[in-house]
Amino acid sequence: MFLCMSSTIFFSSIYLLIACGSVYGWGGDGHSLTAAIAQTLLTNESLAFVRDHLPWYTSGNISMLASWPDYIIYPDTNPVDYLNWQWSKELHYVDTKDWSCVYNRDEDCNWNTGRQCVDGSIQNYTIRLADTQQDEIQRNEALKFLIHFIGDVHQPLHAGFQGDRGGNSIRGHFFGKETNLHSLWDNIMIERRISQDFHSQPLLYLDYLINQMKTRYAQNTSDWTHCPSSDESRYLACSTSWIIEDAKLNCEIVYRDENNQPMSISKEFDLGQTYYNTRMVILEQRLIQGGLRLATVINKIVQSITDNNKSNKICFGTMMLFIALVCLSIVTLSLLIYSFLRRKTTRIMLLPTIKDKNEYIPVA
Ligand SMILES: [Zn+2]
Numbered sequence: 001m002f003l004c005m006s007s008t009i010f011f012s013s014i015y016l017l018i019a020c021g022s023v024y025g026w027g028g029d030g031h032s033l034t035a036a037i038a039q040t041l042l043t044n045e046s047l048a049f050v051r052d053h054l055p056w057y058t059s060g061n062i063s064m065l066a067s068w069p070d071y072i073i074y075p076d077t078n079p080v081d082y083l084n085w086q087w088s089k090e091l092h093y094v095d096t097k098d099w100s101c102v103y104n105r106d107e108d109c110n111w112n113t114g115r116q117c118v119d120g121s122i123q124n125y126t127i128r129l130a131d132t133q134q135d136e137i138q139r140n141e142a143l144k145f146l147i148h149f150i151g152d153v154h155q156p157l158h159a160g161f162q163g164d165r166g167g168n169s170i171r172g173h174f175f176g177k178e179t180n181l182h183s184l185w186d187n188i189m190i191e192r193r194i195s196q197d198f199h200s201q202p203l204l205y206l207d208y209l210i211n212q213m214k215t216r217y218a219q220n221t222s223d224w225t226h227c228p229s230s231d232e233s234r235y236l237a238c239s240t241s242w243i244i245e246d247a248k249l250n251c252e253i254v255y256r257d258e259n260n261q262p263m264s265i266s267k268e269f270d271l272g273q274t275y276y277n278t279r280m281v282i283l284e285q286r287l288i289q290g291g292l293r294l295a296t297v298i299n300k301i302v303q304s305i306t307d308n309n310k311s312n313k314i315c316f317g318t319m320m321l322f323i324a325l326v327c328l329s330i331v332t333l334s335l336l337i338y339s340f341l342r343r344k345t346t347r348i349m350l351l352p353t354i355k356d357k358n359e360y361i362p363v364a
Pocket of ligand 1: 026069070092148152
């Protein structure tokens with residue numbers, strides 16, 4: 001019965017988030033799908049870990065709270081408390097220089113100059129989650145942010161151009177409906193795909209994406225989960241490299257119309273089937289990459305905690321052995337000293353006492 005309830009919660013929560021969450025970030029769809037892909041790739045230890053660090057009602061289903069960082073910052077989804085979370089708004093994205101086609105971490109996202117961004121936030125929450133000295137509330141929050149931000153960073157326009165606010169200011173029409181470029185990538189293309197090709201059933205689309213990951217992209221998965229830059233190998237998440245991919249995609253694909261012309265604020269776009277057919281493949285690849293990388297990061301964090309616990313146990317064991325050896329040495333030394341002193345005292349006591357020379361009668 002419990003299993004039955006858990007699976008009902010699992011599927012209904014995905015559906016619920018997908019049904020109501022098409023407003024922010026990747027959109028509820030993108031975040032739920034990315035997290036649901038990741039869920040299938042978690043190790044048993046990671047599944048237990050997420051169960052321990054997410055609220056009980058999720059039963060360890062990371063999709064259920066994948067959009068939480070978006071909900072907390074808006075008054076319509078968090079009317080009482082949204083002001084307290086405004087500091088986290090800038091952690092969802094990074095602005096890159098218009099048509100520079102590169103991401104420069106020192107200039108575009110520098111924690112020291114107060115310019116926070118999704119790159120730094122992924123690193124920050126990765127470190128916090130792996131740090132067992134942090135209190136539980138901080139680590140639980142870190143997990144929820146991490147699930148979301150690794151999704152966000154795979155939506156190319158979350159590393160879009162500064163001048164058009166990541167495509168939000170570029171307006172136009174998609175299949176005749178008014179929208180902006182950012183929303184097109186956040187929700188609209190995904191919604192169209194689910195409704196047209198998967199009978200409006202997000203779970204069928206999830207199955208399709210998982211199947212694509214295991215077949216079409218099976219050869220790519222090890223490359224996608226490996227840090228291409230050696231300076232990033234010290235991190236558990238390679239977010240800088242993922243943003244570099246976004247910057248390239250933006251220049252070559254996202255910001256170009258059906259005639260390969262650059263899109264801008266000054267000209268309304270008019271996009272349809274050609275843009276949808278060619279871009280949807282890239283968008284799906286990003287959803288799969290996001291899921292794969294999210295699972296890899298969580299698995300790495302859990303592995304590093306397990307390794308640390310093991311080495312702490314070994315350290316503790318070695319220390320106890322050392323203390324035992326010291327104690328044993330002290331006891332042995334004390335016993336030696338005691339027996340030495342005792343032998344000396346016995347010998348003195350056994351020697352004849354010569355009180356008077358006359359008493360000594362040498363043997364003839
Ligand atoms: Zn977001």
